[in-house]
Amino acid sequence: xxxxxxxxxxxxxxxxxxxxxxxxxxxxxxxxxxxxxxxxxxxxxxxxxxxxxxxxxxxxxxxxxxxxxxxxxxxxxxxxxxxxxxxxxxxxxxxxxxxxxxxxxxxxxxxxxxxxxxxxxxxxxxxxxxxxxxxxxxxxxxxxxxxxxxxxxxxxxxxxxxxxxxxxxxxxxxxxxxxxxxxxxxxxxxxxxxxxxxxxxxxxxxxxxxxxxxxxxxxxxxxxxxxxxxxxxxxxxxxxxxxxxxxxxxxxxxxxxxxxxxxxxxxxxxxxxxxxxxxxxxxxxxxxxxxxxxxxxxxxxxxxxxxxxxxxxxxxxxxxxxxxxxxxxxxxxxxxxxxxxxxxxxxxxxxxxxxxxxxxxxxxxxxxxxxxxxxxxxxxxxxxxxx
Amino acid sequence: xxxxxxxxxxxxxxxxxxxxxxxxxxxxxxxxxxxxxxxxxxxxxxxxxxxxxxxxxxxxxxxxxxxxxxxxxxxxxxxxxxxxxxxxxxxxxxxxxxxxxxxxxxxxxxxxxxxxxxxxxxxxxxxxxxxxxxxxxxxxxxxxxxxxxxxxxxxxxxxxxxxxxxxxxxxxxxxxxxxxxxxxxxxxxxxxxxxxxxxxxxxxxxxxxxxxxxxxxxxxxxxxxxxxxxxxxxxxxxxxxxxxxxxxxxxxxxxxxxxxxxxxxxxxxxxxxxxxxxxxxxxxxxxxxxxxxxxxxxxxxxxxxxxxxxxxxxxxxxx
Numbered sequence: 001x002x003x004x005x006x007x008x009x010x011x012x013x014x015x016x017x018x019x020x021x022x023x024x025x026x027x028x029x030x031x032x033x034x035x036x037x038x039x040x041x042x043x044x045x046x047x048x049x050x051x052x053x054x055x056x057x058x059x060x061x062x063x064x065x066x067x068x069x070x071x072x073x074x075x076x077x078x079x080x081x082x083x084x085x086x087x088x089x090x091x092x093x094x095x096x097x098x099x100x101x102x103x104x105x106x107x108x109x110x111x112x113x114x115x116x117x118x119x120x121x122x123x124x125x126x127x128x129x130x131x132x133x134x135x136x137x138x139x140x141x142x143x144x145x146x147x148x149x150x151x152x153x154x155x156x157x158x159x160x161x162x163x164x165x166x167x168x169x170x171x172x173x174x175x176x177x178x179x180x181x182x183x184x185x186x187x188x189x190x191x192x193x194x195x196x197x198x199x200x201x202x203x204x205x206x207x208x209x210x211x212x213x214x215x216x217x218x219x220x221x222x223x224x225x226x227x228x229x230x231x232x233x234x235x236x237x238x239x240x241x242x243x244x245x246x247x248x249x250x251x252x253x254x255x256x257x258x259x260x261x262x263x264x265x266x267x268x269x270x271x272x273x274x275x276x277x278x279x280x281x282x283x284x285x286x287x288x289x290x291x292x293x294x295x296x297x298x299x300x301x302x303x304x305x306x307x308x309x310x311x312x313x314x315x316x317x318x319x320x321x322x323x324x325x326x327x328x329x330x331x332x333x334x335x336x337x338x339x340x341x342x343x344x345x346x347x348x349x350x351x352x353x354x355x356x357x358x359x360x361x362x363x364x365x366x367x368x369x370x371x372x373x374x375x376x377x378x379x380x381x382x383x384x385x386x387x
Numbered sequence: 388x389x390x391x392x393x394x395x396x397x398x399x400x401x402x403x404x405x406x407x408x409x410x411x412x413x414x415x416x417x418x419x420x421x422x423x424x425x426x427x428x429x430x431x432x433x434x435x436x437x438x439x440x441x442x443x444x445x446x447x448x449x450x451x452x453x454x455x456x457x458x459x460x461x462x463x464x465x466x467x468x469x470x471x472x473x474x475x476x477x478x479x480x481x482x483x484x485x486x487x488x489x490x491x492x493x494x495x496x497x498x499x500x501x502x503x504x505x506x507x508x509x510x511x512x513x514x515x516x517x518x519x520x521x522x523x524x525x526x527x528x529x530x531x532x533x534x535x536x537x538x539x540x541x542x543x544x545x546x547x548x549x550x551x552x553x554x555x556x557x558x559x560x561x562x563x564x565x566x567x568x569x570x571x572x573x574x575x576x577x578x579x580x581x582x583x584x585x586x587x588x589x590x591x592x593x594x595x596x597x598x599x600x601x602x603x604x605x606x607x608x609x610x611x612x613x614x615x616x617x618x619x620x621x622x623x624x625x626x627x628x629x630x631x632x633x634x635x636x637x638x639x640x641x642x643x644x645x646x647x648x649x650x651x652x653x654x655x656x657x658x659x660x661x662x663x664x665x666x667x668x669x670x671x672x673x674x675x676x677x678x679x680x681x682x683x684x685x686x687x688x689x690x691x692x693x694x695x696x697x698x699x700x701x702x703x704x705x706x
Contacts (some may be wrong), residue, residue, distance in 0.1 A: 037402075038401020038537060039400060039401035039402020039403065040401075269402070272436075272684060272685065273406075273433070273436070274402070276436065304646050304649075304650070305643060305647055305650055307639070307643065307647075315636055315637075315638060315639070318637070324636075325618070325619065326619070326626075326627060326632055326634060326651070327634050327635065327636050329618065329619055329627075329651070330627075330634055330647050330650070330651035330654075331647070333615070333650075333651060334650060334651075336615070337650070337654070337682075339682035340680075340682040343682060343683055343684045346684075367653045367656060367657060369585070369586050369587075
């Protein structure tokens, strides 16, 4: 048991354990979504969970968003080509398999357009300035496309039986809300009354607004300029047929995520801001009725030597004027480590006290970067380890 | 001595402590009698959390800290939609239309879908704050610090000109973008990167520096955050990292000394790795500043401590 779990237990707060092996062992679990703020190790966690599930016999595909280059290479997805590729060198004794892919936001969007419109219309959309910017720069597009791709993978999995578990890494959210809101937001915008107005300014209730209408139209021309308005109109006209589809798919992905076949893992590190973000995620998922399994806390520091920071520093002080420079430095580093553990423990206790029912598993801080399958396997083992 | 730069933009990969460093920099710039504005643009309430004050969103600019040196730091959470309504009001006296547009979904559309417009509005508000005049002072603020988007998006965020180029060839948005770009490229603006001495953040910093070069925005310094300094030389660290060192701390048992030695081996190996990454950053030929790791976590006291460490670098720039 790590020190945080121990002290939480001492404080009368038994932190429920997040049992990853139970989740991946349950054949009804078909989608695992890892979410959390940037820099907490979401991609590594997704890859480690996927590998562990595959080696336990599941047929897994992992959708990564922005893996570190060397991790991507070891998974065989160094190429950004939007296609799931088998990861070799995994242990297939249990009958499982692992495919990995890296999300290509723009290509996914292009595919949606191509799949849902006539070739002529698709060509017009793909060339439109507005579409180009929307599909490559809009801050919510990555979230939306991750969900779009998840929907596609799920359909393919159901149809072909190629996979029975999809593990999804989510984009580094600007805020906890983006990930759930972006798809809905984007579809609402594309389907919104503002665009309908741009498309048919003389139709609908706004026609009756009279003075209001001319004021709005004057204001828009002032901020955006007439040229932008006409660009948007072209775009919207070409896009019109897709509107219903966007909303519909966003809704069905949302339903898929709330079903009993999906589960969310919130990833954090034992720092104040990461845990605060995690709290938002937990609350939001709970409010939306999304199935939350629990929290993965990465990079938790541990220490095998039970000497307090005060004692270590006092021992270091006693040696200060001797030639024992290595001893002094070792003691000072130990004191630092112990104080960091104290801070982390305090942060995690605070979280556990505020959200006592959220199950947790902790992954201790590793001395080196996770860049190959062996290291991923080790992370997977630490994830599943209760002690 | 007056610091040369009046606009400081701080970027960094997620988890590197970008907001903390931006706050530390704002405090460092807030020397006696000076007023500094600290802005955030990502709606995360990072500033208010850090200074333990109520959320800034929708409340304009508010004082968040008085520095030990006698300056004042103000905080502002910039919201694209509010910025648009304010922009309409200021330039076209269109506050009523702004509200009508808002109800209509047009503000939402303009600030989230219209490509690049959102960033122009966010940077436009920063531009306004930097240039704002008030009575009896040359400027409302002596310096503005922007807690900017992460390294992965920074070049795109700052390249407002390019963002609107394809869409607005003439007109008010275009000239607004041009003025913002002039400010960003001026000699009084500096872009700083925060990184950890870990592989991914260092790689992202290298990539961001390369990506920003074409924008001609000046890069100020690279801040190596949460560094563990060591008084040991390379040979000593190598020896310690190899695990072959036998430590003899009086008062500890042999077992405890062994445990300490193996713990120290990991720490020493990490310091060696950090030094390699520091060497990689040296190749960028930019001023590097190290901020030591604070095992006690970050509070206002820790921010002031960071400010003190950044002060020397700012003084160097002024010289």
